[in-house]
Amino acid sequence: MQDNAFFFNWVWQREKWGYRHFDEHLDRFSAHFARVLDYFRSKQGTGPSLVWAIVAYVNHLPCSDAMDPVRQLDDILVIWSTIDLAGGKSRARQARINVTFPIPDDAGWLDVAVAPFRDSNGQPVWRLELTANAKIGGSSMEKMREALGAAHRFLVHAFVNLTTEQAHRLWGKRAVAQGEVR
Secondary structure, eight states: OBTTBOOOOOOOOTTTOOOOOHHHHHHHHHHHHHHHHHHHHHHHSSOOOOOEEEEEEEEEEEOSOTTOGGGGHHHHBSSOSEEEETTEEEEOSOOOEEEEEEEGGGTEEEEEEEEEEEOTTSOEEEEEEEEEEEEOSSSSHHHHHHHHHHHHHHHHHHHHHHBOHHHHHHHTOOOEETTEEO
16 A cells, blocks of 8 residues: 555466456455555545556566577567568567557556566566556446456457467466457
8 A cells, every 4th residue: 555556466376376367356356445445434534536447467478589589479469570671571689569558438548568578487588568547437446346347358358459379378368259358
């Protein structure tokens, strides 16, 4: 907790536990945040003004070639790593990507960052960071949950649209059906 934010973090470690889906975290967050709201209401008579709900996913996607990591970008991202330059192919030597997409209807924005990284074991990985900022339409717990749910949907749909099937398998995406991503 800080002056203008309440943080709820979770780190998935494959060795320790299975993947926990967003709804489980949303319930745990809601229970913790309800206690914070109750505290403010008991001390101030009113809760804080809620403006933004932010959900961020940080994914480490394997990179098997430390000497030439850009070669694998085409395996994980739906982007280019090789271009045709006047009849000859040219492959990128390095890559860092930072983009921001506005969310339709002025509902917020989505930040995407991709960069080479080393995991806790020193292995090369691509760090794919997706952060959705969704406006909260009020100061109730219900509005906060709605905004967090919307931010999560923006993230998952962005992941699906920005990454390849190979990355989806690494991430453990189960299905995409009728606008629902699991």
